[in-house]
Structures are given as structure tokens and as C-alpha cells.
Amino acid sequence: MLSRTANSLYWLARYVERMDFVARMLEVGLRMGSMSGTSRDSEWTSTLIATGCEPGFRATGRPLSADGVIPYLARDPDNPSSILSCISTARANARAVRTALTKDMWDAVNETWLEAQALGDADFTQTGIARVLDWAKRRALQFNGAYKNTMLRSDAYYFTQLGTYVERADDTARILDVKYHVLLPSHEPVGGALDYHHWTALLRAVSALRAYHWVYKDRIKPWNVAELLVLRPEMPRSMRASFDQIVVNLDLLTGEMNTRGGEPHRLASELHARLKYARIDDIFTAGLHEVLTDYINRTARLDSEIRRFFLM
Known part of the structure; x- marks a missing residue:
């Protein structure tokens, strides 16, 4: 196998897994934010630290709150670990090695990317983000199931x-x-x-x-x-x-x-x-x-x- 093919497969899998992880971390932040006695600063700081995104977020000057952190971790194109950035990078790697993927793998990645393009501002608010996080986790499970059940x-x-x-x-x-x-x-x-x-x-x-x-x-x-x-x-x-x-x-x-x-x-x-x-x-x-x-x-x-x- 060519090293560039191996590289794309390796990073395709990593970015799908990272998308799932960031979605799960945002869920933790939202759950902890709803608990009485929890410091809102600590809840979002911990979420940013866990995802490795705290330095990048601080550089944006956004407020350390749900309204600042959720868009940064979910959709910001300048954050390479945001959910939508992970989807775009995963699809770019999938396209580079299209012939090495099964049809089910490609469909899982491409359909995720297409559905991501249809998401709007309302989907990334405190009231709408829960649906996006559930969708991202389901899509990661679909990709993992596709490659584990169809790849040689x-x-x-x-x-x-x-x-x-x-x-x-x-x-x-x-x-x-x-x-x-x-x-x-x-x-x-x-x-x-x-x-x-x-x-x-x-x-x-x-x-x-x-x-x-x-x-x-x-x-x-x-x-x-x-x-x-x-x-x-x-x-x-x-x-x-x-x-x-x-x-x-x-x-x-x-x-x-x-x-x-x-x-x-x-x-x-x-x-x-x-x-x-x-x-x-x-x-x-x-x-x-x-x-x-x-x-x-x-x-x-x-x-x-x-x-x-x-x-x-």
C-alpha cells in the first residue's frame, strides 16, 4: 500500500473518532452546566482543555460561556477539531482514497458531510445543539460499523x-x-x-x-x-x-x-x-x-x- 493511502485511512478514522469525542464532551459541558453548584467557567474551561482547544479559543476573544464555546467546538472552520471541521477533513481524506473504501464507508462519510451542509444557525444554539450532538454520535457509529463489517x-x-x-x-x-x-x-x-x-x-x-x-x-x-x-x-x-x-x-x-x-x-x-x-x-x-x-x-x-x- 502507498504511504499516502495509508495516511489518509489513518486520519480518516482519527477525525471521525474525534468528531464523536468532541460531541460527547459538549454533552458533558451541557449536562454539568445544568447542575446547581457547578461553576460555569470551570465547566466550559474543562471542556476546552479536554478537547485540546483552549489556546485556540482564548485567542478568539469569545466569552467563556455556552454561547461562545458551543459554536467554536461545533462549527468554527478555524478550529480544526470542531465537529464540522472534523467532518470536512474526514471527507477530504475519504475522497483521496475513494477506491480503498467500501461503498458503505464512503456513503457514511459523504452523507454525513452532505447533511452537515444543511445545518443552520439555529442548530448551534443551546436549544438546538443537543440534536446535532446526537446526530454526530450516530454518524460516527455508522462509519465504525461500516468499516468493521465491510472492509477486507x-x-x-x-x-x-x-x-x-x-x-x-x-x-x-x-x-x-x-x-x-x-x-x-x-x-x-x-x-x-x-x-x-x-x-x-x-x-x-x-x-x-x-x-x-x-x-x-x-x-x-x-x-x-x-x-x-x-x-x-x-x-x-x-x-x-x-x-x-x-x-x-x-x-x-x-x-x-x-x-x-x-x-x-x-x-x-x-x-x-x-x-x-x-x-x-x-x-x-x-x-x-x-x-x-x-x-x-x-x-x-x-x-x-x-x-x-x-x-x-
């Missing part, structure tokens, strides 16, 4: 999988880190009513509330939420599950290309081993924020090494 298991599929799970590992670490570090209540103990609602909002954002109760059969506790999203392999959005897939697809790619593993394989295997054998008590002892920040930085380095080894 070859290097094209492995690069698409790799993009999905590198992005997901980073996103899960970010959303968990922001909740724990930025939104940790300062005026009440951990485990208080407001803290409970914050963790519930986070679990809803990653579609894990029912999974949490199924696994733990207990009231929501921060260390259990962290364990579910960091270490539990059966939770599909957990960091552990994401690195399970990253390692598998890197191994499949080297087998498909008849080449030896390189720095991406070493980094991914190291991070995977840490997640596989870690205990949540040890992670909290070391500091959850410090551990998650380290994983975010190492995942960014892994992305750089993947691009250097395979895509350049």
Missing part, C-alpha cells in the same frame, strides 16, 4: 483500526483527566452529591453508565470509574481496550508488509504492558492526573512514531 481484513483495514484506537486512547485519557483534575470539587469532599453527578455525566458521555453498574453493582465511586476507563479490557472505550487493538493491528501490519517491528511497536507494547499489569490502587498512589498526563504525552509520541515508520 488487509492493511487498509488495519490502518483504519489503528487510527480509531490511537485517537480513542488519547480521548479517554483526556476526558478522565479533566474530570479528576480540573473539575474535582474544592468546596465539598470527593463522593459528595455534586461529585457524584459529575462522574455520572462522564460515564454517560462515554456510554458506560450501564456498563459501570453491571461490572461493579455499586454506587458510583471515582476509583471504580477510573478502573473501568483505564484498566478494564471488556470496556470498549477504555485505554486498555484501545491499546489491546493498537498492539494487535501493529503486529498485523508488520506481518502484512513482511517487515520487522520498529519504534511504534516498542512504545505501544510498553504502554500496553503497563495497562495490562497495573492496579488502580497503584495508579492513585502515583497520582491519577500524573499517570494520565504521561499516557497522553506517550500516546502523542506513539502517533509521531507511527507516522514516521509507516506513513512518511
